[in-house]
Amino acid sequence: MIVVNASAIVAMLTREPEADTLVSALAAAGRAETTPIAIYEAVPGLSRKRQWSVAEAEAHVGTS
Secondary structure, three states, X not given: OEEEOHXXXXXXXXXXXXXXXXXXXXXXHOOXXXXXXXXXXXXXXXXXXHOOOHHHHHHHHOOO
């Protein structure tokens, strides 16, 4: 099992250079989990990085 933190969520959603490595690690782990705090932290991170509204970022993170 692997636990996915906010920075990994943002990296994958914004296709940062390490995104493919993260996706591969998740696939190899077979099971991945995250925390409500990581999701909460990923929303403003994604919003800042993409210059989206919080609502747009929430939709991409999957909090709605």
